[in-house]
Amino acid sequence: MTSPVLPALPALPALPGQRDAEAAADAAPPVPVQWLDRHRVAVLRAQWTAVQAGFVDDPREAARSADEVLGRALTLLTEQVEQARHRLRALPQGPAPTTEELRGALREYHKVLDRILIV
Incomplete structure (x- = not known):
């Protein structure tokens, strides 16, 4: 049984600063960080070995x-x-977070997204 071929997604319009961000992302790939602690990884690997x-x-x-x-x-x-x-x-705490607080939050969202995308 073959898997259906999914159609390509349409290109999204560039956001302000997106091209610079994409260039930076291409220049320095994120360093992989495990989501699970070593113990949980070891347990899952042992379970997988038992399956095999x-x-x-x-x-x-x-x-x-x-x-x-x-x-x-x-x-x-x-x-x-x-x-x-x-x-x-x-x-971003408070009713009116500063631009700098929002920038910091955005950086943290970006880190999490990078972790997800390198899995």
Whole structure:
């Protein structure tokens, strides 16, 4: 069974300063940062190793277990991204945050987005 080919997305109009930001992003790719702590990564890797080992004896069960491991990983990742988003929403404090406070918040949003895009 082949996957359907998705149509290309239309180009969005450039935002002010977008071309400069894109050039800077191309010049310096973000450094990968893991969303999950080492312990959780180790547990998920161990679970995945068990899935692979079980494939020979029971391929159907291994496929089901693979789905469960992936589901757990996605749940953990989603929780981490939501926590980061919650913290970001609290950044520009007060009824009228300054431009500098908003600029700082925007930088933090950008860091989170970069982390998501390098996964």
